[in-house]
Amino acid sequence: MKETIGYLGPKGTFTKIAVDSMFNGDVKKGYSTIPECIDAVVNNEVSYAVLPLENAIEGTVNITLDYLIQAQDVKIVSEVIVPIRQHLMVHPDNVDKWTEIDAIYSHSHAIAQCHSFLRKELVKVPAQSMTSTGAAAEFVSEHPEQNIAAIANHLAAKEYGLSIVKKDIHDFDNNHTRFVVLHKSQTELTSNKMEEKGFKTTVTVTLPSDQPGALHQVLSAFAWRNLNLSKIESRPMKTGLGNYYFLIDIEQKMDDVLIPNAITEMESLGCKVSVLGSYPYYLHSGNGVTLAV
Amino acid sequence: MKETIGYLGPKGTFTKIAVDSMFNGDVKKGYSTIPECIDAVVNNEVSYAVLPLENAIEGTVNITLDYLIQAQDVKIVSEVIVPIRQHLMVHPDNVDKWTEIDAIYSHSHAIAQCHSFLRKELVKVPAQSMTSTGAAAEFVSEHPEQNIAAIANHLAAKEYGLSIVKKDIHDFDNNHTRFVVLHKSQTELTSNKMEEKGFKTTVTVTLPSDQPGALHQVLSAFAWRNLNLSKIESRPMKTGLGNYYFLIDIEQKMDDVLIPNAITEMESLGCKVSVLGSYPYYLHSGNGVTLAV
Numbered sequence: 001m002k003e004t005i006g007y008l009g010p011k012g013t014f015t016k017i018a019v020d021s022m023f024n025g026d027v028k029k030g031y032s033t034i035p036e037c038i039d040a041v042v043n044n045e046v047s048y049a050v051l052p053l054e055n056a057i058e059g060t061v062n063i064t065l066d067y068l069i070q071a072q073d074v075k076i077v078s079e080v081i082v083p084i085r086q087h088l089m090v091h092p093d094n095v096d097k098w099t100e101i102d103a104i105y106s107h108s109h110a111i112a113q114c115h116s117f118l119r120k121e122l123v124k125v126p127a128q129s130m131t132s133t134g135a136a137a138e139f140v141s142e143h144p145e146q147n148i149a150a151i152a153n154h155l156a157a158k159e160y161g162l163s164i165v166k167k168d169i170h171d172f173d174n175n176h177t178r179f180v181v182l183h184k185s186q187t188e189l190t191s192n193k194m195e196e197k198g199f200k201t202t203v204t205v206t207l208p209s210d211q212p213g214a215l216h217q218v219l220s221a222f223a224w225r226n227l228n229l230s231k232i233e234s235r236p237m238k239t240g241l242g243n244y245y246f247l248i249d250i251e252q253k254m255d256d257v258l259i260p261n262a263i264t265e266m267e268s269l270g271c272k273v274s275v276l277g278s279y280p281y282y283l284h285s286g287n288g289v290t291l292a293v
Numbered sequence: 294m295k296e297t298i299g300y301l302g303p304k305g306t307f308t309k310i311a312v313d314s315m316f317n318g319d320v321k322k323g324y325s326t327i328p329e330c331i332d333a334v335v336n337n338e339v340s341y342a343v344l345p346l347e348n349a350i351e352g353t354v355n356i357t358l359d360y361l362i363q364a365q366d367v368k369i370v371s372e373v374i375v376p377i378r379q380h381l382m383v384h385p386d387n388v389d390k391w392t393e394i395d396a397i398y399s400h401s402h403a404i405a406q407c408h409s410f411l412r413k414e415l416v417k418v419p420a421q422s423m424t425s426t427g428a429a430a431e432f433v434s435e436h437p438e439q440n441i442a443a444i445a446n447h448l449a450a451k452e453y454g455l456s457i458v459k460k461d462i463h464d465f466d467n468n469h470t471r472f473v474v475l476h477k478s479q480t481e482l483t484s485n486k487m488e489e490k491g492f493k494t495t496v497t498v499t500l501p502s503d504q505p506g507a508l509h510q511v512l513s514a515f516a517w518r519n520l521n522l523s524k525i526e527s528r529p530m531k532t533g534l535g536n537y538y539f540l541i542d543i544e545q546k547m548d549d550v551l552i553p554n555a556i557t558e559m560e561s562l563g564c565k566v567s568v569l570g571s572y573p574y575y576l577h578s579g580n581g582v583t584l585a586v
Contacts, residue, residue: 032420033401035408063405066465108326108424112356115328127325129424131401172359215525216509216516223509231537232508233526244524 002026006037006046012134012156018080018179019050020155021284022191034063041074041182048077048189054178065235065247068182068276069204076202076277078181078189082284086114086151086170089137089162091144095292098149098165103128105136106151114151117169137162154289163292186277194282199253200230201278203263206245208270215246218271221262227252245272254278295319299330299339305427305449311373311472312343313448314577315484327356334367334475341482346372347471358528358540361475361569362497369495369570371474371482375577379407379444379463382430382455384437388585391442391458396421398429399444407444410462430455447582456585479570487575492546493523494571496556499538501563508539511564514555520545538565547571 005023008015009030019028029046031037040046051064068074090098104111104122108129111118118127130136137156140148150162157164181189190196207214215234222229231249250259254275263273298316301308302323312321322339324330333339344357361367383391397404397415401422404411411420423429430449433441443455450457474482483489500507508527515522524542543552547568556566 032422033405033408035405039412063402067408109356112326112328115326115360119332129325131422131424215522216512219509219512229508231527234524 003047004029004045006031006040006049008032008034008037008051010132010134010138012137012152012159013132014082014084014153014177015050015052015179016134017153017155017284018082018177021080021082021194021282022050022078022181022189023048035067038064038067038071038074038182041184042071044184047183049074049182050080050179051182052177053079053180064180069274072274073184074182075184075186076180076279077183077187078191078279079200079281080179080181080191080194080284081176081197081281082179084113084170084175084177085153085168085289086110086133087154087157087164087289088149088151088166088169089140089157089164090147090149091140092161092163092292093144094147095163095165097147098293101125101147101149103146103148104151105130105139105148107131107133107136110136110151113171113175114169116171117166121166134159164289165291165293167289167291180277181279188279190280191282194284196280197283198251199278199280201250201252201254201259202276203248203250204245204274204276205248205266206272217269218246218266221265222248222250225258225262227258227262296340297322297338299324299333299342301325301327301330301344303425303427303431305430305445305452306425307375307377307446307470308343308345308472309427310446310448310577311375311470314373314375314487314575315343315371315474315482316341328360331357331360331364331367331475334477335364337477340476341370342367342475343373343472344475345470346473357473362567365567366477367475368477368479369473369572370476370480371484371572372493372574373472373474373484373487373577374469374490374574375472377406377463377468377470378446378461378582379403379426380447380450380457380582381442381444381459381462382433382450382457383440383442384433385454385456385585386437387440388456388458390440391586394418394440394442396439396441397444398423398432398441400424400426400429403429403444406464406468407462409464410459414459427452457582458584458586460582460584473570474572481572483573484575487577489573490576491544492571492573494543494545494547494552495569496541496543497538497567497569498541498559499565510562511539511559514558515541515543518551518555520551520555 004027133152136150137152137160140150141160228251230251233247234244297320426445429443430445430453433443434453521544523544526540527537
């Protein structure tokens with residue numbers, strides 16, 4: 001059966017790379033904001049939604065999390081980790097004169113991520129902010145008469161017919177974005193194209209009061225069970241400054257004993273605990289990039 | 294003496310509200326990316342830089358932190374917390390017909406933050422993404438012949454002569470952005486306009502290895518000294534997936550005994566510890582907003 005998949009549009013972004021790695025011939029629908037995309041799952045407009053959760057360029061963890069925590073019947077059922085690789089690309093007509101480009105178009109975060117390259121190799125070329133790396137690539141493809149370049153990923157180059165003239169121009173290697181797949185029930189979604197890297201259970205824990213050492217006590221519940229935490233992050237609650245909850249990734253599938261017991265103990269200490277999902281995660285292998293020069 | 298202050302431009306953004314709350318008649322210079330702004334401090338082009346550190350709309354904590362950790366002689370010397378309040382604004386010519394607007398312009402994150410309002414009151418009006426809330430306000434001010442609105446803050450309304458027709462349209466109250474003031478020496482910067490809310494010391498801690506319970510042990514060093522942690526966040530290191538360091542805010546000024554001893558003990562456990570700054574923090578009071586309707 002064909003499913004309908006919602007994602008944070010437009011085409012040619014890192015989110016779309018994540019969508020294509022998890023879903024094949026399904027109907028894919030781009031939404032312009034994260035809340036709209038989560039609403040689409042809630043209202044059964046789409047079966048799954050793919051959204052950036054951490055360290056994204058186009059989106060932000062805050063908005064995905066804020067709305068995910070509100071939409072209580074929507075769960076994380078899978079995760080794809082995509083390497084962030086930025087390339088410099090131009091219209092095919094302008095491949096030979098890319099070292100003399102007049103302007104660079106991209107999302108401001110992508111421009112920031114290529115700061116060292118730009119300072120070294122294209123120092124006097126003005127950079128122009130666009131709403132996404134995909135929008136920048138589209139603009140460059142529509143203006144062959146201008147000698148301009150876009151910073152974007154390989155999918156954007158393919159989608160808009162641009163030629164990559166310099167690859168991997170981002171400052172930090174090993175920069176990744178986590179994309180989560182959301183669904184209306186707790187049924188994990190496995191991939192038949194990527195190798196499973198492991199399993200995670202994501203919970204939020206609200207401490208009973210802002211007291212020194214409370215977090216230390218909560219972590220004990222995990223530590224003495226040898227439950228490895230791959231992530232712990234304090235995040236402000238929307239009820240006022242200074243109130244935090246903790247977002248915790250346990251590097252393990254939800255089981256019948258260890259995790260439920262840890263949760264029960266935290267609750268007996270006065271904590272509020274919610275499970276956002278228990279799901280497999282995958283690492284996108286990255287794609288080969290062919291240089292035009 | 295007049296100082297030169299760098300900030301993440303353009304005008305009319307929340308970053309500019311933070312700058313104006315900390316600095317009076319100084320020379321203020323907008324930069325288009327976060328790394329450029331940090332470089333300006335390193336190269337003595339500016340004395341101070343003001344950048345978003347957490348939960349920002351225009352920027353992102355990741356980029357500020359990544360480059361701050363690299364620029365080792367630059368320290369956090371002060372912090373301003375600014376409430377995020379979004380308003381709907383139109384050109385003064387169009388105040389009477391704002392309920393029939395044809396399009397809404399804003400940054401995609403601001404559009405997402407006003408999701409409930411838009412769905413309830415302006416459901417069929419298309420939203421157009423811009424590179425910042427300031428750029429959206431500028432666009433609306435330049436097109437009085439179009440019946441369009443921008444979502445932006447009160448400073449943007451003032452800066453571009455727009456009329457606020459609906460105030461506080463954001464979904465979550467108590468949403469704040471932390472802005473840090475960076476400087477080339479560890480001299481704290483106090484404000485004479487805002488009341489000091491407290492003092493923080495921000496450290497990064499890299500654990501010796503990815504073992505269950507290691508974080509628990511590190512937190513013990515704080516817990517038994519009654520050092521309250523107002524924030525703890527695990528963040529990926531740029532050396533590969535699965536390697537994390539911790540960003541920790543201690544709710545206390547750097548002292549001669551407690552914090553240095555905690556750091557020494559963590560180091561003796563094999564941790565790498567860096568102090569990003571010890572600084573006072575302030576809460577911007579927000580501004581009164583006058584409705585045009």
